[in-house]
Amino acid sequence: MSVSTGRPGRRPTIKEVAAAAGVSTAAVSQAFNHKGRLSEATRRRILDAALELGWSPNAPAAALRNARTRSLALVVRRPTDVLGSDPHFSELITGIEGELAPRGYGLLLHLVSGHREEYALYERLAAEGRVDGAVLTDARDADARPALLARLGLPAVLLGRSEER
Numbered sequence: 213m214s215v216s217t218g219r220p221g222r223r224p225t226i227k228e229v230a231a232a233a234g235v236s237t238a239a240v241s242q243a244f245n246h247k248g249r250l251s252e253a254t255r256r257r258i259l260d261a262a263l264e265l266g267w268s269p270n271a272p273a274a275a276l277r278n279a280r281t282r283s284l285a286l287v288v289r290r291p292t293d294v295l296g297s298d299p300h301f302s303e304l305i306t307g308i309e310g311e312l313a314p315r316g317y318g319l320l321l322h323l324v325s326g327h328r329e330e331y332a333l334y335e336r337l338a339a340e341g342r343v344d345g346a347v348l349t350d351a352r353d354a355d356a357r358p359a360l361l362a363r364l365g366l367p368a369v370l371l372g373r374s375e376e377r
Contacts, residue, residue, distance in 0.1 A: 224265040232261035244269050284312065285343040285366075287322045287330050289350065295323065304371075308347055319347070331360055338364035347371065 230237045235258060242248030243258040250258075262268065286308065288295065295301050308319055320343055324330045334357070337343050345367040348357050361368040 224267040226267070226269075229258065229262045229265055229267045232265060233258045241269075281342060281344050282316055283318045283320045283343045284308075285320050285322065285334070285337050285346040286349070287324055287333055287346070289324050289326065289330050291325070292323055304349065317344075327356075331356070334360060334364060334366070338366050345369070 226237050226240050230240045233240070233254075235254065239248070239250060239254065240258050240262070242250055243255045244262075286305075288301075290298075305319070305321070312319055320337075322333055324333060334346065337346075338361075343366065346357075346361055346369075348355075348361075348368050348370040349372055351370055351372045355370075358368060358370065
């Protein structure tokens with residue numbers, strides 16, 4: 213199947229993929245989002261047409277449409293020189309990414325020097341709608357972060373436990 217968009221140098225559209233595959237734009241969306249009741253043959257025809265045209269879903273457009281970023285924040289309060297020499301940190305990142313990537317999520321990593329900077333960053337990320345939630349590490353007794361994130365409407369998961377317990 214050799215299909216041309218007729219628009220050299222421009223990104224192909226979902227309509228062009230649908231036309232090439234002989235389906236609706238809704239069917240193209242269903243094929244890429246693994247939703248709906250498409251036959252495997254139809255799904256394969258759509259994916260082949262998209263590959264031939266060089267089309268893939270536009271992540272920013274999908275995020276706007278779904279009001280989701282598919283990103284989680286990991287804000288780490290440590291000096292950068294310590295992070296580079298800490299094997300636990302690279303294992304932590306690898307583990308988190310290993311769980312997020314297959315689910316279509318990414319990790320937004322920020323390094324901060326203190327709690328005020330950390331809290332301000334969470335507030336900014338929430339206000340700007342840049343993340344869907346947060347991964348918290350380094351649990352502390354009387355940790356204010358879960359309450360802050362709840363107030364901001366950001367779901368969070370806390371990894372680890374306080375060393376003081």
